[in-house]
Amino acid sequence: MKRLRCVLGYDGTDFSGFQVQPDQVTVQGEIEAALKRITGEEIQIHGSGRTDAGVHARGQVIHFDTNSHIPLDKWRFVLNNQLPDSIVIRSVEEVPETFHARFDVRxxxxxxxxxxxxxxxxxxxxxxxxxxxxxxxxxxxxxxxxxxxxxxxxxxxxxxxxxxxxxxxxxxxxxxxxxxxxxxxxxxxxxxxxxxxxxxxxxxxxxxxxxxxxxxxxxxxxxxxxxxxxxxxxxxxxxxxxxx
Amino acid sequence: MKRLRCVLGYDGTDFSGFQVQPDQVTVQGEIEAALKRITGEEIQIHGSGRTDAGVHARGQVIHFDTNSHIPLDKWRFVLNNQLPDSIVIRSVEEVPETFHARFDVRxxxxxxxxxxxxxxxxxxxxxxxxxxxxxxxxxxxxxxxxxxxxxxxxxxxxxxxxxxxxxxxxxxxxxxxxxxxxxxxxxxxxxxxxxxxxxxxxxxxxxxxxxxxxxxxxxxxxxxxxxxxxxxxxxxxxxxxxxx
CATH class of the missing domain: 3.30.70.660 (Pseudouridine synthase I, catalytic domain, C-terminal subdomain)
Structure with a gap:
C-alpha cells in the first residue's frame, strides 16, 4: 500500500462542487470513478478542502491510498487519460502514510x-x-x-x-x-x-x-x-x- | 427603419453553432429572441458567415433592420442585458441600408x-x-x-x-x-x-x-x-x- 499526493486543477463550471453528492457530478466523484476504472479498487480520495459548485481550482491537493503497481511516473498520464477535460492532474508524488491533504495544510x-x-x-x-x-x-x-x-x-x-x-x-x-x-x-x-x-x-x-x-x-x-x-x-x- | 451593425463575441461551447436550427440553442436564435423581447419586432439578423457548433467568435459581425426608437448609444447595453453571458455585443453602429454583413465582407x-x-x-x-x-x-x-x-x-x-x-x-x-x-x-x-x-x-x-x-x-x-x-x-x- 502506498499513499499518493496529487496537485490538480479543475474548471468548476460544470461541477456541483468538489465533494461527492448523490446524483450530482462532482470533482471527487469523477476522480474516484477514474481510480476505480484504473485500479479496480474502491478508493476514497481526501482533498485539502471542499470547493463549492462553480468554484475553480488551479492547485487543489488530494491524497489517496492504493495497492496498484502502476509506476509513479505513469500515474499522471493514466489519470488524465481517464478524466474529463475539465479536471487536470498536474503532478503525482508518493508521500509518507502520515501525510494528510486536509489536516496538514499550512x-x-x-x-x-x-x-x-x-x-x-x-x-x-x-x-x-x-x-x-x-x-x-x-x-x-x-x-x-x-x-x-x-x-x-x-x-x-x-x-x-x-x-x-x-x-x-x-x-x-x-x-x-x-x-x-x-x-x-x-x-x-x-x-x-x-x-x-x-x-x-x-x-x-x-x-x-x-x-x-x-x-x-x-x-x-x-x-x-x-x-x-x-x-x-x-x-x-x-x-x-x-x-x- | 434603420439598419444597425453589431460586432459581437461568443463562447461557442454551449451553442449548436451560429445559424438558427429547430430545437437547438444557437447564437442567431438567442439574439433574435432578445431583439423580439426588446423591440416587439420579428427581426432576422444577418451574420458575416456561420460558425459551426463549438466554434467561438471575438469579432463576428451582424446587421439587422429595426423601427425601434431606442437611442443608438443605449443599444449595446440593452442587448447585453437581454443576452446570456456567453454572447457579448461589443459595439453597435448605424449603417446605410446598402450595407450587408455577408455580401460586403472583404x-x-x-x-x-x-x-x-x-x-x-x-x-x-x-x-x-x-x-x-x-x-x-x-x-x-x-x-x-x-x-x-x-x-x-x-x-x-x-x-x-x-x-x-x-x-x-x-x-x-x-x-x-x-x-x-x-x-x-x-x-x-x-x-x-x-x-x-x-x-x-x-x-x-x-x-x-x-x-x-x-x-x-x-x-x-x-x-x-x-x-x-x-x-x-x-x-x-x-x-x-x-x-x-
Whole structure:
C-alpha cells in the first residue's frame, strides 16, 4: 500500500462542487470513478478542502491510498487519460502514510477575478465576475488591510456555518488591477464557509463607493453576517495554491 | 427603419453553432429572441458567415433592420442585458441600408489555438485543442507558406461542400508560439466549409513530423479531401475579425 499526493486543477463550471453528492457530478466523484476504472479498487480520495459548485481550482491537493503497481511516473498520464477535460492532474508524488491533504495544510491561497472591462470579455465569463463600472482599487486595498491578521471572521462567513471556532488568520489580502481585470488574492491558515466570497463582495462595495474602507473594522467587530456585503458569485473564485 | 451593425463575441461551447436550427440553442436564435423581447419586432439578423457548433467568435459581425426608437448609444447595453453571458455585443453602429454583413465582407481572420503544454491548462480546455508533444512550429510555418495566395482549396474543405467555386485567396497564414500555446492565424477573402480546421489539422501533422512541409503543395494540387489531414476540433477555432 502506498499513499499518493496529487496537485490538480479543475474548471468548476460544470461541477456541483468538489465533494461527492448523490446524483450530482462532482470533482471527487469523477476522480474516484477514474481510480476505480484504473485500479479496480474502491478508493476514497481526501482533498485539502471542499470547493463549492462553480468554484475553480488551479492547485487543489488530494491524497489517496492504493495497492496498484502502476509506476509513479505513469500515474499522471493514466489519470488524465481517464478524466474529463475539465479536471487536470498536474503532478503525482508518493508521500509518507502520515501525510494528510486536509489536516496538514499550512497555508491556502484563493484568488478572485473581477472582469472590470466596460464590456465583458466573453472568454472570461466562466472564470470572472463582470462588474462594468470601474472599481476604486486603491480604496479596496485600504479596506483589505483591516482584515489581515488573526480575527474572528463570524461576519464574513455564511450564517449556515456550524463550526464553533471562527477565528482565522489572514496572512495577506491584496487587490490589484491587471489590465481590465481586478484580482483579489487571499492567503490564510484556513477559511470559513463562503469567507473569501463574502470578503470579495464587501470589498467590491467599497470599490463602488458604497462603503468607506474603514467600515471593515466595524463589520469585523460586529460578528454579524448581516453587516458584511453580498457573497460574490462562485465563478470568479479559484483555489490557487495549498502549502504544506 | 434603420439598419444597425453589431460586432459581437461568443463562447461557442454551449451553442449548436451560429445559424438558427429547430430545437437547438444557437447564437442567431438567442439574439433574435432578445431583439423580439426588446423591440416587439420579428427581426432576422444577418451574420458575416456561420460558425459551426463549438466554434467561438471575438469579432463576428451582424446587421439587422429595426423601427425601434431606442437611442443608438443605449443599444449595446440593452442587448447585453437581454443576452446570456456567453454572447457579448461589443459595439453597435448605424449603417446605410446598402450595407450587408455577408455580401460586403472583404477580409476574414480566424485564429486557432493549440495548448501545447505537456499538461493541459484546464482554464483553456474550452478554447484550445490540447496536443501534449511539442510541435515543430518552424516546420508548420514552412508548410503554411504553400497555402498563401489564390488556390483551389478543394483538398481543404469538407467533402460535404456543395459550393461550385472552391477558389479562395489566403492573404496570410502564420504559426506562432506564445509561451505554451501555438496560434495559427489565417486571413483570407473567404473560407470554405471546415477549411481553417482542415488546414490546421494538416499543419499539426507537419508539426508532429508525420508529413514534410512541402507535401502541402501536392495536397493542394490533388484537389482531394482525402489527401489532407484531419479536421482539427471546433473548440480551438475563433472567428477573430471581419473587415469591410
Amino acid at each position: 497555508v491556502k491561497e484563493y484568488r478572485y477575478c473581477i472582469d472590470n472591462n466596460p464590456v465583458a470579455d466573453v472568454f472570461r465569463h466562466r472564470y470572472a465576475d463582470h462588474i462594468r463600472f470601474p472599481l476604486d482599487v486603491e480604496a479596496m486595498q485600504q479596506a483589505a488591510r483591516h482584515l489581515v491578521g488573526e480575527h474572528d471572521f463570524t461576519s464574513f462567513c455564511s450564517a449556515k456555518t456550524f463550526v464553533e471556532d471562527k477565528v482565522r488568520t489572514v496572512y495577506s489580502l491584496t487587490v490589484e488591477r491587471f489590465g481590465g481585470e481586478v484580482w483579489v488574492t487571499c492567503r490564510g491558515n484556513g477559511f470559513l464557509y463562503n469567507m473569501v466570497r463574502i470578503i470579495v463582495g464587501t470589498l467590491v462595495e467599497v470599490g463602488q463607493g458604497k462603503r468607506h474602507p474603514d467600515e471593515l473594522k466595524k463589520i469585523l467587530a460586529a460578528r454579524d453576517r448581516e453587516m458584511a456585503g453580498k457573497t460574490a458569485p462562485a465563478k470568479g473564485l479559484t483555489m490557487w495554491e495549498v502549502v504544506y | 477580409v476574414k481572420e480566424y485564429r486557432y489555438c493549440i495548448d501545447n503544454n505537456p499538461v493541459a491548462d484546464v482554464f483553456r480546455h474550452r478554447y484550445a485543442d490540447h496536443i501534449r508533444f511539442p510541435l515543430d512550429v518552424e516546420a508548420m510555418q514552412q508548410a503554411a507558406r504553400h497555402l498563401v495566395g489564390e488556390h483551389d482549396f478543394t483538398s481543404f474543405c469538407s467533402a460535404k461542400t456543395f459550393v461550385e467555386d472552391k477558389v479562395r485567396t489566403v492573404y496570410s497564414l502564420t504559426v506562432e508560439r506564445f509561451g505554451g500555446e501555438v496560434w495559427v492565424t489565417c486571413r483570407g477573402n473567404g473560407f470554405l466549409y471546415n477549411m481553417v480546421r482542415i488546414i490546421v489539422g494538416t499543419l499539426v501533422e507537419v508539426g508532429q513530423g508525420k508529413r514534410h512541409p512541402d507535401e502541402l503543395k501536392k495536397i493542394l494540387a490533388a484537389r482531394d479531401r482525402e489527401m489532407a489531414g484531419k479536421t482539427a476540433p471546433a473548440k480551438g477555432l475563433t472567428m477573430w475579425e471581419v473587415v469591410y
